[in-house]
Amino acid sequence: MNSKSSNPLLSFGQGLPNYREITSEHIEPAINELLKKAELCVQTCLANPHSPTWRDFIEPLENATEELGRAWGVASHLNSVADTPPFREAYGRMLPKVTAFWTSLGQNLELFKKYKAIKASSEFAQLTSAQQRVIENSLRDFRLGGAELPDEQKSRFAEIQERQAELSKLFSDHVLDATDKYVLNVTEKSELDGLPEDVLDAARQTAQSKEMNGWAFTLHFPSYFPVMQFAKNRSLREQLYKAYVTRASELGPEYGQGDAKWDNSQLMLELLALRDEEARMLGYANYAALSLAPKMAKTVSEVKEFLETFAQRAKPFGQKDWDELTSFAQKNLGIESLQPWDMAYASEQLKQSLYAFSEHELKQYFPLPKVLEGLFQIIQSLFGVKIEPSNMPTWHDDVKSYQVLNASGQVMAHFYIDPYARPGKRGGAWMDDARGRKKLSDGSIQTPVAYLVCNFPPPVTINGQTKPPTITHDDVITMFHECGHGMHHMLTEIDALGVSGINGVEWDAVELPSQFMENFCWEWEVLKQMTAHSQTGEPLPKDLFDKMIRAKNFQNGLATLRQLVFSTMDWRLHSEFSANQAQASDILALSRRVNDEIHVTPQPDISRWINTFSHIFAGGYAAGYYSYKWAEVLSADAYAAFEETAQSTGSVVNSVTGNKYRQEILAVGGSRSAAESFKAFRGREPEIDALLRHGGLS
Numbered sequence: 001m002n003s004k005s006s007n008p009l010l011s012f013g014q015g016l017p018n019y020r021e022i023t024s025e026h027i028e029p030a031i032n033e034l035l036k037k038a039e040l041c042v043q044t045c046l047a048n049p050h051s052p053t054w055r056d057f058i059e060p061l062e063n064a065t066e067e068l069g070r071a072w073g074v075a076s077h078l079n080s081v082a083d084t085p086p087f088r089e090a091y092g093r094m095l096p097k098v099t100a101f102w103t104s105l106g107q108n109l110e111l112f113k114k115y116k117a118i119k120a121s122s123e124f125a126q127l128t129s130a131q132q133r134v135i136e137n138s139l140r141d142f143r144l145g146g147a148e149l150p151d152e153q154k155s156r157f158a159e160i161q162e163r164q165a166e167l168s169k170l171f172s173d174h175v176l177d178a179t180d181k182y183v184l185n186v187t188e189k190s191e192l193d194g195l196p197e198d199v200l201d202a203a204r205q206t207a208q209s210k211e212m213n214g215w216a217f218t219l220h221f222p223s224y225f226p227v228m229q230f231a232k233n234r235s236l237r238e239q240l241y242k243a244y245v246t247r248a249s250e251l252g253p254e255y256g257q258g259d260a261k262w263d264n265s266q267l268m269l270e271l272l273a274l275r276d277e278e279a280r281m282l283g284y285a286n287y288a289a290l291s292l293a294p295k296m297a298k299t300v301s302e303v304k305e306f307l308e309t310f311a312q313r314a315k316p317f318g319q320k321d322w323d324e325l326t327s328f329a330q331k332n333l334g335i336e337s338l339q340p341w342d343m344a345y346a347s348e349q350l351k352q353s354l355y356a357f358s359e360h361e362l363k364q365y366f367p368l369p370k371v372l373e374g375l376f377q378i379i380q381s382l383f384g385v386k387i388e389p390s391n392m393p394t395w396h397d398d399v400k401s402y403q404v405l406n407a408s409g410q411v412m413a414h415f416y417i418d419p420y421a422r423p424g425k426r427g428g429a430w431m432d433d434a435r436g437r438k439k440l441s442d443g444s445i446q447t448p449v450a451y452l453v454c455n456f457p458p459p460v461t462i463n464g465q466t467k468p469p470t471i472t473h474d475d476v477i478t479m480f481h482e483c484g485h486g487m488h489h490m491l492t493e494i495d496a497l498g499v500s501g502i503n504g505v506e507w508d509a510v511e512l513p514s515q516f517m518e519n520f521c522w523e524w525e526v527l528k529q530m531t532a533h534s535q536t537g538e539p540l541p542k543d544l545f546d547k548m549i550r551a552k553n554f555q556n557g558l559a560t561l562r563q564l565v566f567s568t569m570d571w572r573l574h575s576e577f578s579a580n581q582a583q584a585s586d587i588l589a590l591s592r593r594v595n596d597e598i599h600v601t602p603q604p605d606i607s608r609w610i611n612t613f614s615h616i617f618a619g620g621y622a623a624g625y626y627s628y629k630w631a632e633v634l635s636a637d638a639y640a641a642f643e644e645t646a647q648s649t650g651s652v653v654n655s656v657t658g659n660k661y662r663q664e665i666l667a668v669g670g671s672r673s674a675a676e677s678f679k680a681f682r683g684r685e686p687e688i689d690a691l692l693r694h695g696g697l698s
């Protein structure tokens with residue numbers, strides 16, 4: 001079992017594993033062996049008395065850690081798409097060991113010294129710019145991890161990290177507990193007018209699981225939101241809304257939350273103070289400035305101005321949406337003064353009255369094979385490559401593999417598509433790296449390989465006949481999105497693994513290539529080629545397409561302002577707010593000021609939305625929430641280059657612009673800054689106009 005030949009996790013070398021052969025028993029021996037090998041390699045590299053070079057230091061270190069990383073990547077992948085109890089157990093057993101290894105690398109000061117020595121050596125100037133960037137990124141990460149702090153500050157730094165992790169965990173536990181604790185039981189069906197059947201079924205099931213009669217609603221979004229959206233009963237909406245927006249706050253008990261013990265106010269204050277302290281220790285003026293180190297945005301004021309300009313441009317459209325909504329509610333719903341708990345309901349009614357179309361009917365036009373054919377066609381035409389089926393071993397019969405060939409017929413990448421939901425497969429959609437591009441020591445190229453994973457409904461077989469699976473337009477967008485990440489990974493031409501493809505790309509720019517691809521899903525010339533009704537084979541009718549387009553931007557002014565309130569609040573908390581001299585109530589006061597400046601509707605007195613803002617207090621988005629809008633601006637503006645081409649050529653699927661995009665954005669990967677890549681493609685800095693135009697805000 002331990003021998004290399006019989007363990008498929010050890011025997012695949014630079015190739016790809018036979019997923020079919022891998023079982024839970026292979027994980028522990030393989031990972032233990034590779035961990036040992038990687039640790040030994042670190043020792044050997046450190047023991048080498050000669051001054052470090054790329055060949056003697058970075059290359060062997062990278063090879064050993066890549067081998068571990070790839071085997072572990074296969075185990076993680078299978079854990080996500082083909083989970084079984086023994087597999088999960090074996091994986092869970094090794095996870096702490098693997099995590100500890102990576103953490104120890106990042107904190108190894110001897111390694112840090114070697115990196116610094118290469119940077120200072122005469123060799124550095126002779127390295128490729130991609131290799132230089134690999135070294136610079138590593139140095140940056142060591143510094144951000146506290147490697148350069150004087151010894152007496154190191155324990156405090158570690159303490160800060162630990163306490164932050166603890167507080168973040170508490171924050172999300174409180175949100176979860178406050179969400180779980182609440183339940184609203186309704187026993188009269190007449191109180192539930194307007195709710196769709198499937199929502200009622202789910203509420204009945206919830207009631208049964210809690211041994212209640214009738215229907216039960218919780219504050220989990222899939223239970224909460226349909227009530228806001230569809231329930232005619234205004235007081236029901238109000239009751240649930242108030243419970244929702246006071247979760248994890250000092251108002252908890254008043255609205256039936258049970259206890260104020262889940263109040264997050266003090267935690268937020270302490271977290272902000274610790275982040276500020278961390279930033280100052282590392283020599284930054286505040287946490288926002290620190291967080292920008294690995295990002296595309298360069299200065300705190302650049303992000304601040306970006307958000308302000310965006311808000312100013314969007315505000316009139318938010319006002320227009322609000323006026324439309326309030327007057328509709330007065331005339332058609334008899335609601336004189338629109339309250340926060342009326343908004344989703346009134347919006348849904350207004351949307352129905354303006355753009356009603358059946359999602360179910362629309363779905364019939366998107367059989368998955370036809371969608372994939374259309375998607376591949378676009379990629380081939382844009383980037384001058386060819387996509388062909390390939391027959392690599394996979395982990396399930398539904399999974400297909402493909403190869404990407406360049407114009408001269410050479411294979412430059414492979415990818416897998418795992419399209420359907422099934423038991424043992426994690427939900428959602430993602431692209432992951434199965435192997436990265438790099439130049440091997442013999443001069444040959446290791447080509448990149450990607451996993452594209454979705455969770456579309458599987459095909460249905462009735463009387464032995466399997467119907468071609470159809471997916472929703474949202475699913476089509478998801479497929480394009482993940483494929484956009486995939487192209488970033490696969491069409492790279494960089495030889496240094498640390499910055500090839502998506503590696504080393506600043507994280508506020510990572511979504512550029514994925515969101516870029518989504519735009520094609522809203523083009524008539526693309527959709528009419530990519531659709532065929534599951535029964536009649538007819539393409540999508542133009543009038544249905546027109547309705548889709550109108551519905552796409554429905555109330556986008558209000559939605560955009562809301563996102564800008566979140567982003568601005570996050571930014572100010574991490575750049576201007578002095579948590580050390582503040583009280584918990586000051587955070588609430590700031591949230592109100594931010595809302596009043598940006599939004600067109602006042603923040604309700606009872607709203608404590610900031611107390612459940614997990615993205616910034618428990619997720620990885622502290623001083624990073626702006627990046628959603630930031631990346632949207634980049635992708636929309638990049639796409640606008642194709643719209644401009646279409647004005648003279650008549651088509652957005654243009655190979656000249658496509659090739660330029662491929663060379664300047666995709667091929668270079670993380671080997672230079674995203675700002676440089678964008679400018680090289682577009683010939684100028686990013687502008688927000690295209691995003692505003694696409695969103696009906698201009």
Ligand code: ZN
Nearest residue numbers: 481485511514
């Ligand atoms: Zn994405």
